[in-house]
Amino acid sequence: MSNQLRTELGCNVSNWKIYKGMEHSKSNVRGTNEHGYAVHNAYQYMLEVANQGSKTTLLFDENGRFQYFFVSYAAWIIGFREMTKVIAIDGTFLRSKYGGILLSAVAQNAKNHIFPVAFYIVDKECDASYEYFFQNMRSFVDVTDELCIISDRHPSIRKKVLRIYPASHYGCCMRHLGENIRNNFHNSKVVSHFYKAAKAYDICEFNDHFNQIRDLVPKAAKDLEHIGFHTWSRAFCPENRYNIMTSNITKSVNSMCDVEREFTIVALFDEINRRFALLFHHRRMELVHSENRFVPSIEKDISQYVNADNKLLSHQFVNYKICITSHGDVATVDLQRRTCTCKIFDLDKIPCPHAMEAIRSQHGDDFRNQIYQYSTPYYPVKNT
Template sequence: MIVHRDIAYDDFANKIIACCKLKCELEDIVITYLHSCGEKQKTAPFKINDQLSLSTYLEDEPRGVLRIYMVERLVENHNLCDDQQVLNDECGRMNMNIPNEEREGNHAQDDGTGFCKDMSFKNKQELDIALKIACVKKDFRLKKVINSCSVYCVKCEHLECKWWLRAVKVENSDRFYIKKYKKMHTCGSKHFTSHNPHATAKVIGAYFKDRYPEGKSPSTKDLKNSIRIELECNVSYWKVWIGSEIAKSLVRGTHEHGYGVIDAYSHMLRTSNPGSKTALKIDENGRFKYFFVAYGAWILGFAQMRKVIAVDGTYSRSKYGGVLLSAVAQDAENHIFSVAFCIVDSECDASYRYFFEQLRSFVLDTPELCIISDKHQSIRKMISIVFPLAHYGCCMRHFGENIRNNFHNASVVYHFYKAAKAYNIDVFSDHFNRIRDLVPQAATHLECVGFHRWSRAFFPENR
């Protein structure tokens, strides 16, 4: 029988009933399996009775053979004696080969944590996180009694409470399963406060990891409110933020992992996007330095456009910082069209030289090529080296914002944009003379930069 890993428990059980051609209801079957290491250790079979135990079974490698029991439930049978009726009830619950004292303990009132005897976990860390999340939800405290490589035993922190749990490691595996479990809490909660010591950032991250799908994530403020409402626990804003970062790393991977798989990402990118160009540069210690990407569709699209490229950099807000350099063009509908991007350590001569050298592999150095950017000295310097035939110009938007911030005159900014966009020298002169009349210092500054750097009328090519 072939099933998907994400199959629901009810669908899984119904599929078993259909494949085995059983004439029973969903509640009348018990599904168990014996772990591959269970025969040596003589452990009881693991039950599959909910979504969690089903997911655990599907993640096991190798998976054990399923054992299906069909239970006949007796509603009324006045012919059976009391002893026989009790025996049938016990068989229906499938609690064979379990001592009487343990069987009676399992009938105790549930503490609401969702744990049960023989429940298994992928490793000890998963068991520890699950216990701490249960502690935060049900507001009780744990105290570790044994924490070794093969045994994990905890009890309630309150001296008079009888709650305790003992889990052991499956031989030749990282899995842990609950061997003994006392569910009853006799301590109450009157001695507890809203500040639970088990509500660490790691526990918060594990609790909220299902709320981080691909795309937009919940804000730290929303997570803090969810903790207060769902868990009735007060946690600091800083701890919630750290927990959210841990949740992101659990779902999307860590930053270190991302840098480690760049080679694989480059290969998959070139395979799925024929004609794409990627380049990775590392330093002498084998650490990441530069990474360049240009998709095949970008390269083909730019070949049909005007040879005008705008280059700029923006700072990355990730853990390791860095700068994202980008080159964009403009299509026939005045939409931004990406050409390439590159991750570098900083905006300097070396990084811009690497970026332009990679760009040179598919952007021809011709007199028709115009490269527009802000007044960063490294950009201007490296363009003259890598693209000696191209023309360099200043971005009028950056220039206009500098004029606004330095001279604080809206009229000067208005006439600057009119002059920069003018195709005719006479129109340019009219607006520039108005700038000179309003703020002579601004006109002097624009003359020092050079008209051919920022105006259409004096630019050597069509910018």
């Protein structure tokens, strides 16, 4: 910057003076940090007035100093009711004068787009801050076995999820675990087998790769067993996790807000609101005239699975249970429970190729319409 001033304006200015000038300019545009903290009460009130139904809380410590600020807009609360109940949580450091951490809780819509649930400013990540966070989120995110919360294994997150959302499932980010294995054991083959085991739908396939990990690095296998297969493996995780295996969507939010991390808190939340309002508008315009019943990515999967079922044979042996065979491969589909032994129907919530053949055998010529009846209600275009 100083070289640019010298060459373009002929001014010899010190780096310190440039820094102070930039700080002064930023304060003129966004206000000072001190002013931002002083107007928090008024800002919270105006958020609730302008966005009826929003959830905002502001907490100060015993000395009257700022501690926590929680925000979830009414549009986010209403929209999350139509989302899959999988929430990823992560934090990123703020670069303002007084520091702090921005925690984000985000979901994923049917088109795999980021959908915000809540944002939260804290002084530090600890048991107390996460307890306050989850207690506020609990006011609009119900305690139910349908809910799954994914994180990068921060101990406070897991502890408070188990206490405040006891009926819900806690899951680990597959990519976070994979990078830990890479850094701790420096074995690319183990990392490769870990990702294949984590992504496997079938328990037999999972065991094949996990046994390879155990043979290569027994300590890595022991650590993964201690963490719990149900927290990171698709083959063992509950059906409420859908197909979301990482918390990468939170990393994307952190990247999106990279510049804004040096803003005052008021300016930061204004920019978050503006960014997502603009994204929601663009997403709606993309699909407003769509003739598809489900979002394009799911329609593509359905088309692929329908074509695959031409090579399968079905045999019904119990009400709603149908045996599907193909070149030595045998699967059992339960249309009433919407499950298949291949686990794709269970986890992705759309009929797998085996289920497609089962639906065809049950409903005949009307089977294409029935496909949507056997799919989750979270995938229609109207929910994006």
